[in-house]
Amino acid sequence: MQGGVAVIGGGTAGLILAKDLALNGIDVDVYEAHGEIGYGAEKASGILSIEGLSQLGINYKEAVVNTLYGATIYGQREKMLIKAKRKMAYILDRKKLAMICAKEAEGAGARINLNAKIGKERLEQLRSEKIIVGADGPVSNVASFFSFPKMDSYILTYKAEFSGASIPDKECVELFFSNISKKFFGWTAPYSDSVLEVGIGEWMKTRRNSYSVFSEFLKNKTITEEVGNASKRSGLASLIPFNVRKRTVKGNVILVGDSAGQVKSTTGGGIIFGGLCAKMAADVITQHIRFGRPLSDYEKLWRRKYGMDLGLHKILHSYYSRIGGRGMDLMIKFSKVFGIDSFLGEYGDMDRPSVVIKRLFIK
Ligand SMILES: Cc1cc2nc3c(=O)[nH]c(=O)nc-3n(C[C@H](O)[C@H](O)[C@H](O)COP(=O)(O)OP(=O)(O)OC[C@H]3O[C@@H](n4cnc5c(N)ncnc54)[C@H](O)[C@@H]3O)c2cc1C
Incomplete structure (x- = not known):
């Protein structure tokens, strides 16, 4: 031994x-x-x-x-805020x-x-x-x-920090599901009132360079409003196993x-x-x-x-990958009608979907 x-x-x-x-x-x-x-x-x-x-x-x-309390989810046109009363993440x-x-x-x-x-x-x-x-x-x-x-299978990533950014809500990350990035999404994460991380992930098999997807993402209207006048402090590419x-x-x-x-x-x-x-x-x-x-x-x-x-x-991922920006719009509308946004704000769990499902059945 x-x-x-x-x-x-x-x-x-x-x-x-x-x-x-x-x-x-x-x-x-x-x-x-x-x-x-x-x-x-x-x-x-x-x-x-x-x-x-x-x-x-x-x-x-x-x-x-x-400290984070929630996330704003963007589809092609719709958006939805899921925000808890308690601290959710750091x-x-x-x-x-x-x-x-x-x-x-x-x-x-x-x-x-x-x-x-x-x-x-x-x-x-x-x-x-x-x-x-x-x-x-x-x-x-x-x-x-x-x-x-x-x-x-891997997700190729690119992220950068912007100082002097205009941040709508320092307590929330933003997730952008559009047709820009394949099988993943774009995100922002606020470090402070004025420093914002912006990133994207792109499925390796599309053979697109993550930096070019990132550059495309910067043209998104919301992202332009937030970092259009900010200065980019760093830019780094990496890899996530899929x-x-x-x-x-x-x-x-x-x-x-x-x-x-x-x-x-x-x-x-x-x-x-x-x-x-x-x-x-x-x-x-x-x-x-x-x-x-x-x-x-x-x-x-x-x-x-x-x-x-x-x-x-994995199942949730393959679902959101397939529906694209428009499908996400529908999802968001549906979630708002059925109060899924407030349910997730109160009973969501970032790591364990099985716990959320259990809570959903109990409710
Ligand atoms: C853009 C991006 C955003 C992410 N965001 C998050 C997030 O918000 N939250 C989260 O939980 N996770 C996030 N992750 C994932 C997270 O970074 C990884 O899951 C985590 O770093 C994995 O830790 P690890 O120790 O397994 O591997 P690693 O952090 O990759 O560490 C591996 C180590 O092994 C060393 N090494 C490699 N080869 C050798 C060798 N031959 N000999 C000796 N040493 C070697 C490397 O130098 C490295 O230090 C993100 C990843 C990326 C790319």
């Missing part, structure tokens, strides 16, 4: 897992390719539900940039969040090795010495080296986070599910090392607990 754990990738999923393992007294090394934790973290957004965050056990408060500074996770992991006893890009030779060596955790993001080297089923990987445990190798595709297809949010699955992986690995529990239990456990919600996100 292997004596320790090698976590490949020092993103949030790998660091949350390393912290829990170290707290359980397990010998754990994190290998991060870059020379700093959180390198490139600003390529992604940091919108996280408060409910989900509370389950991750991270002391994230210092990373909070803004926008977090992604780099700070990663650094907090690293500090907590190190504080618990995990070793973090920077400038440690793990390639084929090192993986070959590690496979006989340790339990290997692939937490190396959407294009996982670990997954391809150990021949896990391929993840063949599918859950069909298998996430093979022998002594486990995948967590984006490398496992533990991402909500509706929004691309992966920190909560990736982090929760990482915590489950830490428990199973600990029990494997102590009592010989099969590592394959991780696969069963996370799919049982979160598989249905990730599947529902």
